[in-house]
């Protein structure tokens with residue numbers, strides 16, 4: 001079982017995990033994408049979190065697919081799971097809280113099933129042929145307030161004047177408290193579109209005594225700024241200031257922007273950098289559809305990974321529209337390279 005030392009919520013706990021993994025870690029791929037491939041209908045304000053109610057067996061299946069593909073970190077189905085969203089569906093607050101807890105439990109159960117299968121993939125072998133269990137962490141997903149609005153505003157970063165840091169804290173507080181006690185090893189704040197929401201998360205981590213660490217993943221549409229127009233550097237500085245943040249990075253962003261973003265992140269933090277881009281397609285929030293990009297293919301995505309590693313990232317995965325095949329390919333590229341010493345291997 002993988003775990004981050006709970007009392008030592010500094011980036012050293014992530015550095016130790018990375019060392020155990022061989023210097024880098026593989027994160028899973030698009031969760032909602034994979035649920036849809038298995039037949040789930042998630043065109044709903046709850047999006048992938050709808051499956052926590054209707055088809056938890058598919059949630060387990062997708063986690064297992066990613067573990068079998070080589071993931072060291074699986075992310076829970078809670079990206080769009082909010083108490084407010086479940087209550088709007090007619091559930092009670094108690095039922096909503098149970099579903100949040102269940103998202104963590106389902107990931108932990110999938111990890112146990114994976115280990116108990118005792119197949120080749122759940123073991124790592126060092127150069128001397130010594131076997132050890134593949135380290136696996138569970139990250140509890142917290143999607144941004146914009147994700148809850150389900151209007152694509154996690155990609156615009158515009159929440160309007162009525163939204164303040166305090167209102168964002170009130171929105172996320174109970175959910176973060178519950179996910180921190182769900183069995184997950186860390187919290188994944190994902191698709192953060194502006195500085196205000198990063199500040200709200202830092203306050204919550206510090207004020208609510210959250211006893212597991214977190215990573216902050218921002219999104220970008222130009223390689224320089226987050227969707228609100230604020231620079232990635234100023235947003236990353238907010239994350240860097242918090243001891244409980246053990247990795248900082250980028251998710252759900254086109255692969256072509258990742259290099260520049262890693263270079264900027266490296267200028268403001270020494271914490272491990274995590275990148276899990278989407279396929280490069282663009283999300284049409286109103287019609288809830290992904291629009292194909294002429295500029296990128298899955299092949300391009302994987303060919304970037306070595307470069308991202310040289311630029312200083314150490315956790316790699318995929319976001320929307322990536323699949324277990326993407327994750328297998330990332331794991332393969334990285335394992336081929338791990339015998340070659342990298343000057344940037346450990347941060």
Ligand code: MET
Nearest residue numbers: 030031032075079191252
């Ligand atoms: C819009 S980004 C979604 C992130 C989430 N972890 C997922 O893969 O579904």
Ligand SMILES: [Zn+2]
Nearest residue numbers: 252278319320
């Ligand atoms: Zn995504």
